[in-house]
Amino acid sequence: MNNKxxxxxxxxxxxxxxxxxxxxINQNGAQDQFSQFTNENIFPVDIFKLWLALMAIxxxxxxxxxxxxxxxxxxIIIVYFSYLYFxxxxxxxxxxxxxxxxxxxxxxxxxxxxxxxxxxxNTTKYLNKIFLAFxxxxxxxxxxxxxxxxxIGEHLNKWQGxxxxxxxxxxxxxxxxxxxxxxFKFKTFPAKIITTFSVLILIIGSQSSTAIILAIxxxxxxxxxxxxxxxxxxxxxxxxxxxxxxxxxxxxxIISTYYQDLLSLSNNLVDTSFTGRINIWLYYINSINENPxxxxxxxxxxxxxxxxxxxxxDLIGYFxxxxxxxxxxxxxxxxxxxxxxxxLYIKSIYHKNNSTKNKLIFLIFVLLYIMVNTxxxxxxxxxxxxxxxxxxxxxxxxxxxxHNTSATRKFEPTILQQNNFAHRY
Numbered sequence: 001m002n003n004k005x006x007x008x009x010x011x012x013x014x015x016x017x018x019x020x021x022x023x024x025i026n027q028n029g030a031q032d033q034f035s036q037f038t039n040e041n042i043f044p045v046d047i048f049k050l051w052l053a054l055m056a057i058x059x060x061x062x063x064x065x066x067x068x069x070x071x072x073x074x075x076i077i078i079v080y081f082s083y084l085y086f087x088x089x090x091x092x093x094x095x096x097x098x099x100x101x102x103x104x105x106x107x108x109x110x111x112x113x114x115x116x117x118x119x120x121x122n123t124t125k126y127l128n129k130i131f132l133a134f135x136x137x138x139x140x141x142x143x144x145x146x147x148x149x150x151x152i153g154e155h156l157n158k159w160q161g162x163x164x165x166x167x168x169x170x171x172x173x174x175x176x177x178x179x180x181x182x183x184f185k186f187k188t189f190p191a192k193i194i195t196t197f198s199v200l201i202l203i204i205g206s207q208s209s210t211a212i213i214l215a216i217x218x219x220x221x222x223x224x225x226x227x228x229x230x231x232x233x234x235x236x237x238x239x240x241x242x243x244x245x246x247x248x249x250x251x252x253x254i255i256s257t258y259y260q261d262l263l264s265l266s267n268n269l270v271d272t273s274f275t276g277r278i279n280i281w282l283y284y285i286n287s288i289n290e291n292p293x294x295x296x297x298x299x300x301x302x303x304x305x306x307x308x309x310x311x312x313x314d315l316i317g318y319f320x321x322x323x324x325x326x327x328x329x330x331x332x333x334x335x336x337x338x339x340x341x342x343x344l345y346i347k348s349i350y351h352k353n354n355s356t357k358n359k360l361i362f363l364i365f366v367l368l369y370i371m372v373n374t375x376x377x378x379x380x381x382x383x384x385x386x387x388x389x390x391x392x393x394x395x396x397x398x399x400x401x402x403h404n405t406s407a408t409r410k411f412e413p414t415i416l417q418q419n420n421f422a423h424r425y
Contacts, residue, residue: 169205
């Protein structure tokens, strides 16, 4: 079988797992978010991850044996992955954590191999096909199989597509919107309008407040980015912008969690608990205090065999499979050490992109990453946002395969170049 085709087949299940599609099928359609998770409900998903891992190991070993010099893996990611395996051995359920860590590692290596083979243009073609499939299948479930595509219970009648939660649909669609507005170039204007509009409808249908607000910000920023003065302004103040957004995001969570009295005047107008997130944040903060440096390990929450599951239900009255804050969840699972390592990895990617165009696109992605993780959990784990980080990092070190033109000579041949990373639809 052709190596390129084999890698495409290998990585497709990775996306399905991160979308939650396999879990949706396994649970026979939409479920109320407060229904109790059981080990039986998620075990088939872990088996599928194991199958994915075994397939990946077979292919990766083959590639490493015959093409040992094709992968240049940064030291920071090697240290981070080694650390994840170390804390897995210390976790309450080592098997669960090791499987999750292995899935992330194999996803990284699979992406690295794919980028080596496909280069810039074909990699974005592949991502475009994945995202178009996501859009098409989500609309199919929403329109023709509503028992799967539309939420029930707490989020009755809100769209969830081929995911397991309306916020998941909103946040995945949000990134796809970013991809089409900032990275992907369409051959025709109608194609851009139709595709972008279909993604926007999914975001609106999910009724995810975070996704809707950030979608507006992405569109507005993209419109103003056509002015070089605006782009230069953002790039020159990158550090201040990121710190400012972090302060706002952190302050929002802290004030709403610990200083509810300050918000009492608006209690009748808005939900200052952020749909129950405050109780969840408090529980995770208290849990972090038990193991602040190393965390509890990955994939320890979604099982009824851990004390964490039953304790949460007893104390706050329901179970939440995530912290609804990527920073809290990262510290809870990997400790402050793992959290710092993940920040250093993201920082290393930014410094690999030297052109103004590259830095601007990655800056927008980082800001999106911060704001999404304020209310949802998309820290480095087995999810779409992590995969995109991996793609960006690998593409940033792969030389361009396109001819040098007057346009491409303006920038260094790194990730997300206007004439490298973006291709014609």
